[in-house]
Amino acid sequence: MNAFPDDILQAREARAETITALRRFGESVVCLRANVPGPDKEIPEAFLTIGFFLPLLPPNASEPLVFLQGADGPAVLATYKGLSPSELKKRMIQAEDTHPLGRFVDADVFGSEGPSLSRDSQRPCWLCGAPVWECTRRKRHSLGEILACLQTGVRTYLETQVDALIAAALQDELTLDPKFGLVTPTDSGSHPDMDYGLMKRAGEAIRPHLVRMVTEGIRYPDPESLFPRLKSLGWEAEIAMRRATGGINAYKGLIFSLGLLLGALGSLIGRGGRYAELPDTLRALTAQIRWDAQPSASTFGSQAWREHGFGGIRREAAAGFPALFRAAAKLETIDSPSLTMALVGLIGDLEDSVLLKRAGSWERYREAKERIAAIRFYDPVLIRDTTQWAKSLHLSFGGAADLLACAAFLSRFSRIFAFGPRWDQSFAL
Numbered sequence: 001m002n003a004f005p006d007d008i009l010q011a012r013e014a015r016a017e018t019i020t021a022l023r024r025f026g027e028s029v030v031c032l033r034a035n036v037p038g039p040d041k042e043i044p045e046a047f048l049t050i051g052f053f054l055p056l057l058p059p060n061a062s063e064p065l066v067f068l069q070g071a072d073g074p075a076v077l078a079t080y081k082g083l084s085p086s087e088l089k090k091r092m093i094q095a096e097d098t099h100p101l102g103r104f105v106d107a108d109v110f111g112s113e114g115p116s117l118s119r120d121s122q123r124p125c126w127l128c129g130a131p132v133w134e135c136t137r138r139k140r141h142s143l144g145e146i147l148a149c150l151q152t153g154v155r156t157y158l159e160t161q162v163d164a165l166i167a168a169a170l171q172d173e174l175t176l177d178p179k180f181g182l183v184t185p186t187d188s189g190s191h192p193d194m195d196y197g198l199m200k201r202a203g204e205a206i207r208p209h210l211v212r213m214v215t216e217g218i219r220y221p222d223p224e225s226l227f228p229r230l231k232s233l234g235w236e237a238e239i240a241m242r243r244a245t246g247g248i249n250a251y252k253g254l255i256f257s258l259g260l261l262l263g264a265l266g267s268l269i270g271r272g273g274r275y276a277e278l279p280d281t282l283r284a285l286t287a288q289i290r291w292d293a294q295p296s297a298s299t300f301g302s303q304a305w306r307e308h309g310f311g312g313i314r315r316e317a318a319a320g321f322p323a324l325f326r327a328a329a330k331l332e333t334i335d336s337p338s339l340t341m342a343l344v345g346l347i348g349d350l351e352d353s354v355l356l357k358r359a360g361s362w363e364r365y366r367e368a369k370e371r372i373a374a375i376r377f378y379d380p381v382l383i384r385d386t387t388q389w390a391k392s393l394h395l396s397f398g399g400a401a402d403l404l405a406c407a408a409f410l411s412r413f414s415r416i417f418a419f420g421p422r423w424d425q426s427f428a429l
């Protein structure tokens with residue numbers, strides 16, 4: 001939305017007053033903003049730029065970070081003790097000069113008094129590399145050109161990062177070995193029709209469609225407009241997957257869960273939301289699903305739903321994926337022990353219609369879940385033995401594996417991107 005010049009001026013004054021107030025509490029204050037030209041400064045690219053840059057701020061700010069939003073665009077203020085203004089400025093200049101989005105960022109540093117610290121050298125123009133003052137004086141580029149450069153640069157960076165993180169998260173899940181009868185690099189587990197190579201091909205085929213779910217979320221943050229778009233991208237992903245696997249369903253459940261998660265993240269970014277709003281956004285999206293129309297009345301899942309009130313992934317999705325957030329909270333580091341224990345938690349938490357079908361009876365289904373949920377710490381021998389047992393009964397925990405990949409993605413994304421107030425960036429929601 002275009003702001004009036006007076007509103008922009010007022011927002012700048014309010015920011016300057018907040019900075020003055022914060023200077024009393026620390027040696028240095030940094031003000032992080034996106035350099036957005038023109039009258040509309042609250043565009044998604046501003047939130048994206050700050051979100052990607054925020055994890056580069058030195059840790060241990062002495063006061064809680066201050067998040068400002070208004071006509072002059074979003075800004076973050078961080079106050080430091082024991083870090084001199086010149087040292088802080090040096091670090092911020094280095095981040096501006098080396099991060100792919102650094103050219104779109106203004107990180108102003110203030111000491112306890114006086115004006116903000118400035119650079120020795122002029123920053124180059126985004127478009128042509130000449131000194132900025134020269135391009136400004138000669139009016140070398142139109143507002144439209146400058147804005148398009150910012151938007152393309154930020155969107156391309158986002159898409160590249162999301163694509164790489166999806167690839168990494170799928171790999172986190174796929175390479176975990178042993179894994180209770182799921183496909184690994186060395187073993188097809190309880191899935192004779194699948195192997196590592198097939199899963200890799202399926203993952204590569206669906207990734208571009210999944211990436212688009214984030215960008216659609218940014219463009220259409222309203223759940224009612226977004227959901228049908230996610231659904232059609234989900235269909236496209238599934239068609240690409242079946243083409244790559246010769247018709248085998250390697251990642252249908254993952255497309256559903258990760259697609260919703262990516263759409264919800266995009267929706268939050270698009271409206272400058274916070275991580276804490278993620279479950280609500282997921283619930284708003286899943287509220288759009290017409291579950292009755294999903295599996296046909298004859299499927300095993302539907303039968304279980306009718307006869308036993310068995311919720312399957314529907315219940316988890318409708319609740320805003322609480323098990324996914326619990327799993328993500330276990331992935332502070334991503335390694336075999338933490339991934340295995342996150343998977344164990346998911347198997348215990350989720351109702352899995354595929355597992356129920358394979359188990360063949362409620363008794364065996366419960367026994368399988370309880371046996372795995374009883375694993376309290378990472379014990380490679382116990383996990384190998386339990387995997388042998390699961391394989392011997394052809395059990396599969398595909399639903400939990402899908403959410404493990406989602407949790408790994410969320411954990412990885414949260415390291416490079418910070419939404420809203422940092423202290424809200426907790427998965428214990």
Ligand SMILES: [Zn+2]
Nearest residue numbers: 125127128135
């Ligand atoms: Zn220029």
